[in-house]
Amino acid sequence: MRIFHPLPFARRAVALGVAIALAACSTLPPYSPPTVAVPAHYAGAPTAQPGWNVAAPADAALRGAWWTVFGDTDLNALEARVDVSNQTVQKAVANLQQARAMVDYQRAGFMPTIGAGVAQSRSRVSQNKLGSSLAGKTTPDYLVGLTASWEPDVFGRVRDAVAGAQASAQASAADLQAVKLSVTAELATDYFSLRSLDTQKQLLDDTVRAYADALKLLQQQLAAGAIDASAVAQAATQLESTRTQDADIDVSRAQLQHAIATLVGESASTFTLPPRVQSFADVPAIPPGLPSQLLERRPDIAASERRVAAANAQIGEAHAAFFPDLVLSASVGFESSFFAPWLSAPSLFWSLGPQLVGTLFDGGKRSASLRGANAQYDGTVADYRQTVLVAFQQVEDELSALNTLASEVDSQKRATDAADLSLRLTTNRFKAGAVSYLDVVTAQTIALTNRRLADQIAARRMEATVALLKALGGGWQDGAGGVGSASAGSAGGVDSAPRSHG
Structure with missing residues (x-):
């Protein structure tokens, strides 16, 4: 099975953002x-x-x-x-x-905006929720992570x-x-x-x-x-x-x-x-x-x-x-329902991706x-x-x-x-x-x-x-x-x- 590594993709995304920023046009009137x-x-x-x-x-x-x-x-x-x-x-x-x-x-x-957070919570899923393996169970959740976002000034x-x-x-x-x-x-x-x-x-x-x-x-x-x-x-x-x-x-x-x-x-x-x-x-x-x-x-x-x-x-x-606004965002951290393996490799999660958002109608x-x-x-x-x-x-x-x-x-x-x-x-x-x-x-x-x-x-x-x-x-x-x-x-x-x- 092929393992996907996030770092090459991250480098490509950052390079894309830099290229877009360098090619940005200005809306400032002379x-x-x-x-x-x-x-x-x-x-x-x-x-x-x-x-x-x-x-x-x-x-x-x-x-x-x-x-x-x-x-x-x-x-x-x-x-x-x-x-x-x-x-x-x-x-x-x-x-x-x-x-x-x-x-x-x-x-x-x-500059990019970088945030960090640590959270601990307990939650119970309704016993009457059909199709859920956690129905009627109470589970803890331990989470630590970093988030980053950057909006190139396109x-x-x-x-x-x-x-x-x-x-x-x-x-x-x-x-x-x-x-x-x-x-x-x-x-x-x-x-x-x-x-x-x-x-x-x-x-x-x-x-x-x-x-x-x-x-x-x-x-x-x-x-x-x-x-x-x-x-x-x-x-x-x-x-x-x-x-x-x-x-x-x-x-x-x-x-x-x-x-x-x-x-x-x-x-x-x-x-x-x-x-x-x-x-x-x-x-x-x-x-x-x-x-x-x-x-x-x-x-x-x-x-x-x-x-x-x-x-x-x-x-x-x-x-x-x-x-439109172009936003490059990324997050990485550890999440587990058990405290002991919380900071181990299997608990790692990450996400990375661009987002292009524009307003189509505002009256x-x-x-x-x-x-x-x-x-x-x-x-x-x-x-x-x-x-x-x-x-x-x-x-x-x-x-x-x-x-x-x-x-x-x-x-x-x-x-x-x-x-x-x-x-x-x-x-x-x-x-x-x-x-x-x-x-x-x-x-x-x-x-x-x-x-x-x-x-x-x-x-x-x-x-x-x-x-x-x-x-x-x-x-x-x-x-x-x-x-x-x-x-x-x-x-x-x-x-x-x-x-x-x-």
Whole structure:
């Protein structure tokens, strides 16, 4: 009698599966990043400035500490705490780790699944079961075995799933960079707003002291009969009104300090930032580069494009569902009704064989899934183009704001100088008895308002510079130590992209 050996057959089956896998066709549609209309230059961009070089974008380029361009050591120390302690950033890191784990999960589909089991049972066959030799008997069963199954990726279903997971992971990586950029920009904006309040606080403190001294002098003059009581009343009113403005600064500063504490991951109850008067005279000039570079520098644009690639891969998965699944399965083990010979050669059993399974009718479920995948792709393309449009709008907004604020700084300086001169002249005329103290109060109010307005415009200019850096996708250190531009994650990071609707 001829004995059949399973090993040669197993080798032939595995070889067949490998050959099929190597000859597999792909259902992934061809992909390239969606096209968008890109202007040749920014409408509000100034002419190129010497000393600035725009770095060549690259996916591997590291984003630098763009905030160091402001040269503020306190800001640098605060920004360094964002990556470590900010909880929004930590959540984005966790999302990235989850997305990368999903890539490994999908890649596992290329590998076989192997299981093992041990079982012991007792069973009794009905005594009334005709034609059974075990009728009315109770028999034990001891079983130990291994099972293995492998589904060759014949039509690219697993490859499409891996491609989609990789694109989603890249989108999560870009999301992380976008979150970091947003948080660091918000921190810089709050910091400069707080320093502006410190400057205004000192201005109001000095003004309150000056008004208090003036009130004492007027009270002495009133006691000497040199002036009437109306001048004293006007001075007292102005003093208390200024004290109210001074106290209101404390409320706004406390709120900004609490916001900064949250951004750096510290309790607002324990965080303090000592007051410091800071001049905003030196505002760094930021070269915006070319609009085409914005597509590579902005992490949110990169994330949106990667989601288009992921949606394209889902179309491939929907296509693959129309093809049958080939599964190679095998099992081997020992089974016996008696424990003693359980693991002996006569108790050996095995099975090996391929299985080809396909769906013949599903009521249109797969077609609907394919239409849905195509619609989802179209939606992600629209999201991508909208993200690009918003990015261009943000850059143009900040360029326009900086151009306008630069003019406002100059005109406001002239207004402040004129108000200070008017105050000095009016005060001298009051001392000479040529005008009433009401004229002095009016001149003081105008001078104080213009000083505060000058500082507020300078602070807004710093905040607009921060907003421009954020709109441009952040800054990177170039070789000369300046802030250049680089890639936040290129819009075309995976070798896949426009798919054809099927």
